[in-house]
Amino acid sequence: MSAAEETPGGEDMPWGEVTPEAARRLLVAAVEAFAERGYHATTTRDIAGRAGMSPAALYIHYKTKEELLHRISRIGHDKALEILRAAADRDGTAAERLADAVHSFVRWHAERHTTARVVQYELDALGPEHRAEIVELRKQSDGAVRRIIDEGVAAGEFVVPDVPGTTVAVLSLCIDVSRWFNTQGRRSPDEVGALYADLVLRMVGVQK
Template identity: 35%
Template sequence: MTGRAADIKAAALALFAERGYQATTMADIGAAIGIRGPSLYKHVGSKQELLVQIMTATMDTLLANHRAAISGCDDVAERLRRAAEAHVRFHARHRLEAFVGTREIRSLEDPHDTEVLERRTRYERGFRKIIAEGVEAGRFQVASVKLTSYAILDLGMGVSVWYREDGELTEDRLVYQYGDFALQLAGAR
């Protein structure tokens, strides 16, 4: 992505988070980086394209972080901890992406909504698979594998709303505690 395209995407992200997708115009995005609205179309096809870029990049990063976190780890409890920690770390560091990704899913148009939802489903199933393996191995005890994966994901997503670098917890301490929470939710033994 060129420098100008990255600037446009960053401005769109900030404005979508602040005002919402529907209330943000291409002229607003252009003004935020000092380009007239019509000139923006030399760099990007549409506001929808910007939203899709933001949301697919977010999901692709989450999926890659998940794979990297659990790679080479055989212990199911440690894999769950690592996956949860990667999830929370992303949400602590990328609050705007997390906020837009959650709030603006309804603003995606077909076929983009399907593309993003498929990525979200793959991501959730990664957690579900770990939890199911833990249950099967007798390491986790849960009433519902799916509900447990949703609870872990929701906990992490909530971090993007309240966490601040200058707050009470360091990022590393926060991430570790949320790893513990994930293991507790899974009924780790």
């Protein structure tokens, strides 16, 4: 399941930007190992072994285990921000843009649930500088969603008494899909995305 999800060369090449291929294989192995056993229970030896490489070969690409986690977290957070900014910046009403943001963000968390769990649950394992960098990206993601909601309120489309709190709740609802989503379940990532877009429009007071 997670192997199928994360294998490079899959439908949309999730780690396509990571080169050379050995560095990408190690990243995929690290995601699987962190997801199964947790960051602290995983050694660089485990990761190298999963990737069919020697520990020495791993050190050519990543100096520390934390560097691997940071690379995974950075790519995941860049992708999240890209999805949310694209929805915030596109043409359309605030309701259309919020529905788009939620639909795409949920679909990503469902399709890439193994990666998303590592990205979300191992934040505390990052070193202080890397953590600060990721926290900044998270603020920007929050800002993109908050902007759509603010614009919807200003345009009279939304009725939201607490914009910051509602923004946190919307992002949280989407992110938690990575915890419960099951590829063997009844709903596809796209179906969950559509359901959640509808629920979030209700949260901001859009009557349909």
